[in-house]
Amino acid sequence: MKYKLFYILLIALAWVGCNDEDALTPTLESEPVIQFPQGDHDYDARIGDWYTRCGFYILYKYTPRELYFNMGQSWMEMTTDTLSRTEKYKIDEEAFVDGDNVFIYTETVSGNYLLGEHETDAGFRYMAKIEGDYVVIDEEYEENKGRESSFKMDMPDEAYVGKQVAWLEEMFLNLYQDSVLRANLPLKLMLGKSLYKYSRGASEKLSFYSVSNIFALSHGDSSIDNMTMEEKRVGKEDLHKWFLIEKLYDKIVAVVKSSEFFHVTDYEEAVAWGASNKFYSLGVVGYDKYNIGWNFPVETAKNNDLKGYIAMVIDYSSDELNAVPNDGRYNRYDCTGVLDPLKDVNGLVKKKYEILLKELKKMGIDLQKIGNLYH
Template identity: 20%
Template structure:
């Protein structure tokens, strides 16, 4: 009897293992290829793309599918319309026209790659850069006809970040008609979303010096109180050392020194004027600004403010 029970026990284990194996095989998305390869063709510009991959470890793709553009571990990010007519936030993208890719790569090099050391890009670039002929930011807009009705809002943007990719625009004939203002807007946006990707992936932490230089333990009754403590995000938000650090980074990347030194009321929550005594009443913002700027210069040889100045044509 004991021998019989042991044999039965072994058989049950084997059946269970077989069921688990079949279940895992059924769940595996074997029909989806999530690997990327370059070159994607035999055009002269494909070698440039291969060189970027070899230097930075990021794939520049001009052939991609919806999964490449919209999939994330927490859900699909392709904008969709709801039952009430409202749209989910996101971007719609279309792959670049191959005839425009040489000019697009040149624009990307001048506006982005050339601004950083190779080591920084290799460490912090997302997996993919999608070369696009269209990058449209989608949002909910409202029209009055005859009552307010939700509708699809569309805004062309130079670049957009989503999970593991940055989609860049102007991969079509419009690249040959770009004004200087549009080129500056492209530079500003692509660098902004690059640091957005770094911040959202939590790849660069605030320094200990920065964390210890402000009081995060007490609440702020007003924006002026927050500025007086050297804290620059909106005082109504949930402020942490990380969100404060990220706000300093984005202020430098997106604004010039002239913008930051402009006199603006201390009730204003934008980063404009944070280095002016009107907002920086105790000189703490300037002190902490230098901490962040010097950290990036000393650690990564990247001057964030030089990028912000360049985005303003300086």
């Protein structure tokens, strides 16, 4: 009897569920479909080859949604408004006039102007004039808006996309095995120009930017023809640090842990008071922002040490690392000659350097080849 009652109740509940006025209905909004290839230029065949080999799209035509929609989070577009303002500055207190030159200096504003109407390098106009005891400046300016880490990029000039693809291949794609790229790159590599990131209320011009499922690369215009070797080198360094230290670090540290890398240095001694005076003798480089300090947790010290080594090799050529240094003093901002016995007094830095290169080659990564590029 109790089983009959159970089934009667179950049928009744099912009937209520089927007649619910708020029943779910499928969304009618379709997911964006990537049209590929995007054109019939010579470089489209190369772009298609990368997709066939590694499974990612290199796109130079896209909608704002494809660029700025950050999967699972929010819209990541930085917006820019052109505004105008008029400001007055008291002469000899806030404004200092020398012929046609005007120097503005207050607690919140500093800058140089020329009397008359002029255009700035950024394409904005201003008028500076003297009215009585004041300098009056009418000017246009940009106001950037967005959430932290939002960005802005324009679509590239298609005449320059071929050079942009060649640069991407030269400084990045050709330096990794296809299997590494397939497993670790975002689905979409977006080519563009005039790339800016919004941070702390200001915009910063970048060569590349990555957020969640998007990778954006700038210089899809005449600027690619004018890039100096220094600009290419810095772009290369930033890009590979993102890929190796942010994207692949968990995989790298898992491989390195099975080697002798972390056994070469006494990390308890490395985090002791005053240890920075003998970092090189301990086999520590603590390069750039990956420093090791007093009383750091040992695991933090190990991770910073490994990241410091990776960043150091990305930034320095083999010749620079082996150069004869001016002195043997520790300098985490300059690793020139760090493998020379004058700095590497116990040979521990070179030992860990060689272990790291050997372990990364097991992953299909020639770290020093990356470091040698553009030097």
